[in-house]
Amino acid sequence: MKMIKRPFHHALAVSKKACRGCTRCMKNCPTEAIRIIRGTAQVDPERCIDCGQCLDACPYRAITIEQDDFSKIFDYSHRVAIFPAVFIGQFPDEVEESWIFQSLLDIGFTHLYESEFGVDVLKSISNRFSTYASQRPVISSYCPAVVRLIQIRYPNLVDHINLLRPPMEITALYVRQLFEEAGISKQDVGVFFVTPCAAKIADIKTPHKGKEHLFNGVINLDYLYNLVYSNISRQKKRLQRMKPDIMPVSTEACLWSLTQGESRTVPGRSLAIDEIHNVIEFLEMYENNGVGNLDFLELRACSEGCAGGVLNPGNTFLTSERLLHRSEHMESIPEEKWSIIQKQSRKFDRKIKIDYYEPHSTEALxxxxxxxxxxxxxxxxxxxxxxxxxxxxxxxxxxxxxxxxxxxxxxxxxxxxxxxxxxxxxxxxxxxxxxxxxxx
Ligand code: SF4
Ligand code: SF4
Known part of the structure; x- marks a missing residue:
């Protein structure tokens, strides 16, 4: 198999000034990407998968995640926020969803979509969730840290990776198509992804073969949470009267980013594994002994899936519970909205697949x-x-x-x-x- 080494973009950096060379990041890094050289942590860009374990481990806040300037959204007259369901799960129970949505509009966005709306788009295309990979079991491509891990450490498994765009990209395709049809110029539309982790920043900013440029920027979830929360605190009375109208998502979509959210929708035998060290332990076993008769593997770098993303300010388990609670009280998508989704989705169904993932092995000496x-x-x-x-x-x-x-x-x-x-x-x-x- 030919190894192609296209450089990855990385979202994490070590501050030389703050680093004390304590080795905690090095000991926690699952890919052995860190060395302490002359008393400072240094990251090997070939081995780093942007999983964020080092950031969590550093007691001196010496590891930082890049972030686009929020004011960049005002470069566009149409400002779209594509945010993950876990964003909603950060807020205390007494905060209503509509207050969060209205606050996102108050701070400057003009259009809002949950990134998991892409799951409903996918379902509307074929009435089921399809997988595209030449080998079984198919490995989910949802978590970019896991995809990179396979590319660099298990290159023989790249043909198992599902060649399907993640929901956030499908949502962006949908939104861009709507604006195009409305005759609004591409230059006037800014699509921003709100990220719960570093791996998604790295993924969006690494140009892949066959992938078009879908996002104009990435906003870190913790930063946006603070903006929205302070708007809610100031405007609570007004927000109680507002009813912003945003495209609803299904229960399946709401739970998609949590552990088992994806695997439970795929027919056949599937397994869901979360947290990067567990994923590595499983892939080691898979490479050495196989895993029997499985059809689908959902592998996520963070504990509880995206609820455990390093940029989430809230507690991982509370976030997960809030989304489960939310899903139990969700209404189904009204028929007229469902047919709109279906009509639009069919226009770009050929764009939901990507060509291939390249092996990128760093294991050979x-x-x-x-x-x-x-x-x-x-x-x-x-x-x-x-x-x-x-x-x-x-x-x-x-x-x-x-x-x-x-x-x-x-x-x-x-x-x-x-x-x-x-x-x-x-x-x-x-x-x-x-x-x-x-x-x-
Ligand atoms: S954990 Fe933080 S302070 Fe310690 S070596 Fe790593 S970056 Fe430096
Ligand atoms: S982000 Fe993950 S892979 Fe990269 S240096 Fe930190 S712990 Fe290692």
Whole structure:
């Protein structure tokens, strides 16, 4: 299989000023993308999947997520917010949905859609949820961190990834088509995605083959939450009288981003796994032993699906519960709105698929196979010389990672803190003898 390395965009950055080299991010990174070099965390862009685990782990707020300037929305006369259902789940129970929607309009948006509206668009096209992949089980393409993980670490599984655009993109296609039909110029329409995680920023900003430019910017969910919440606090009385009219979503769409939200809609046998370390454990097992007779795998990097996104200000489990509660009280989409969705969706049904996902392996020690084998032998010779305690003093997450860095000329054996201490101990022993030293 030919490996193509198209650069990924990354949404996370380390502030050199704030970083104290404490190694917590390095120890939590599921792809071993972080090294501590001269006391500062450095991220390998080839290995990072923008899962956000490092941001959660850093006690010094040294890891930041990029964010588009909110005022950018005012560059357009038509300003569309496409926000995930988990945004609604951040607010306390006493805040009504209509207050949230009206506040989004108050702060500057002119049109509102939930990103999961794309799920209803999908359903309206074929009356069921289709999957497009050449291999079974089909792996959901919904979570961009998982897609990247497969591209870099399990390239043999890329043919299992569902070649279906995520709902937020389908919603954007729908919206753009509506404006086009109304004769509104593309330059006047700004479509902004409200993101609960870094991986979606990275995905939107990485140009993929065959994907058109659908979003004009990305607004971080925590930032928008603060704007909306303060509007609600100031305008509560007025908001109680307002009834903004936005396109409704179905129960299935409302729950889609939570764990099992997608897998329960797919026919056949399916499995839903959340949290990136669980996903890796499962994919390791799958690569080594297979997984039996499964049709569909829903894999999400965050715990509880998008309810656990790092940009959500609220508690993961409360968010999840609020969406479940919301879904129980949702009315079904009225017939006249359903036929509008159906009529529009059929006009762009050929755009809902993407061409392919490229393998992007970072596991090989060299692009040349015989060189890679030689280097693997060197790693095996080095390993018994290292202490094998994965202490992280060297700035690599494990002794094996240090050995691989050494054979790739990215580190030296002198970086091993334990070997350094042992060496110092022997030197001292030569000078002072056994009596003055504790036993090693
Ligand atoms: S967790 Fe990582 S980024 Fe944060 S201070 Fe420690 S080494 Fe630096
Ligand atoms: S975002 Fe995830 S993969 Fe990237 S450096 Fe942080 S923990 Fe590692």
């Amino acid at each position: 060299d692009e040349d196979i015989s060189e890679a084998l030689k280097k693997m032998n060197e790693v095996n010779k080095l390993l018994p010389k290292l202490p094998g305690i994965d202490c992280g003093l060297c700035g690599a997450p494990s002794c094996e990672a240090l050995a691989k860095d050494i054979v790739q000329n990215k580190a030296a054996i002198s970086h091993c803190g334990v070997l350094q201490l042992n060496k110092k101990h022997s030197q001292l022993k030569e000078i002072w003898g056994d009596s003055l030293l504790p036993k090693p």
